[in-house]
Amino acid sequence: MVNLAHGAFVVAGAYLAFELHSWTGIDPFLSVPVVAVALFALGYLVQRYLVNLVINAPVFITLLLTFGLELVIVNGMIMLFTANYRSIPTGYATTSLALPGDVRLPLGRLIAALLAVGLTLALGYLMRHTRIGLAILATGMDRGAARLMGIKAAHVYALTFGLAVALAGIAGAAVGTIGTFSPADAGRFTLFSFVAAVLGGLGTMSGALYGGLLLGLAEAWGGQLLPGTLVNAVAFAVLVVVLAVRPQGLAGRSFYAARVEV
Secondary structure, eight states: OOOTTHHHHHHHHHHHHHHHHHHHOOOTTTTHHHHHHHHHHHHHHHHHHTGGGGTTSOHHHHHHHHHHHHHHHHHHHHHHHOSOOBOOOOTTTTOEEEETTTEEEEHHHHHHHHHHHHHHHHHHHHHHHSHHHHHHHHHHHOHHHHHHTTOOHHHHHHHHHHHHHHHHHHHHHHHHHHSOBOGGGHHHHHHHHHHHHHHHOTTOHHHHHHHHHHHHHHHHHHHHHSOGGGHHHHHHHHHHHHHHHOTTOSSSOOSOSSOOOO
8 A cells, every 4th residue: 555644644753752842851762652652543543444444445546545644634734833844952963973084973863873773673573573563464465365364454454554654753753853844844755755665675674774775875965966956856866777777676576577678
C-alpha cells in the first residue's frame, strides 16, 4: 500500500515534540517514546477503521484515500499551529564535534543518525525474531494462507500501519531538532521518503537507510555546488542513475531474471 499521508505524519510528530518541549521543557529526543506511542495509536485507528474499508479496492482508491487524509491532517495543523515555520530549540543545536581534517559534525544530526540506525536494527529484529514480525511477513506474502494459520489480517495491517506512522512521528521529532518545519513540508517529506525507499530497494529495511544516506549526501553536495533551486534536481538525478544501473535499488533483490533486449 502506498501511503501519501506519510509526510503529514512526520510533520505531526514534529509538532507533538515541539508542543511537549514547549509545555514541559523535555528534550525532543527524550520525548520520542511519547511521540511514538501517540502516533502508533493514531496510525492503528486510521488503518483499522478507515483504510481497511478499502484494502481490497484498486490501488487508485487507497491513493485517493491517503491523499485526502494528508489534506485533512495538513489543514488541521495549519488551523492549530498556523503555517509559520518552527524549530525545536535545544542546547546542542549549535554544538558540533571536531573531526580530523577541519570537519565539524553537528551533534543534533549525529544523534538523529544514531537514532535512525538503532531503529532500523530494532525493526529488523522485530520482523525476523518475534511473533508479531513473522505474522506481518506471513500476511504480506500470502494473506489467505496467513488467515488459515489463525492470523487476523485486519489486526496485522493495523499494527503495520501503526508502526509505520510511529516511525514517521519519530522522524518528525528528529527533524524538529536539526531544521525548521511547517505543515507545507508534508508533501516534500512524502516525496523524499519514497525516493529514499526506491533508491535503497523496495522491501528491504536496510535499503531504506542506504537510500536515505545517499539522498542526504546528494543534497548536501548539491547544496554546496549548485544554486538552491537545483538541489532537489540533484537528488532525482541520482535516483535516475541508480535505477538505470540497478533497477532493484542499492540493496533490493532483482525484479528481472534477465535484461530485455530492445
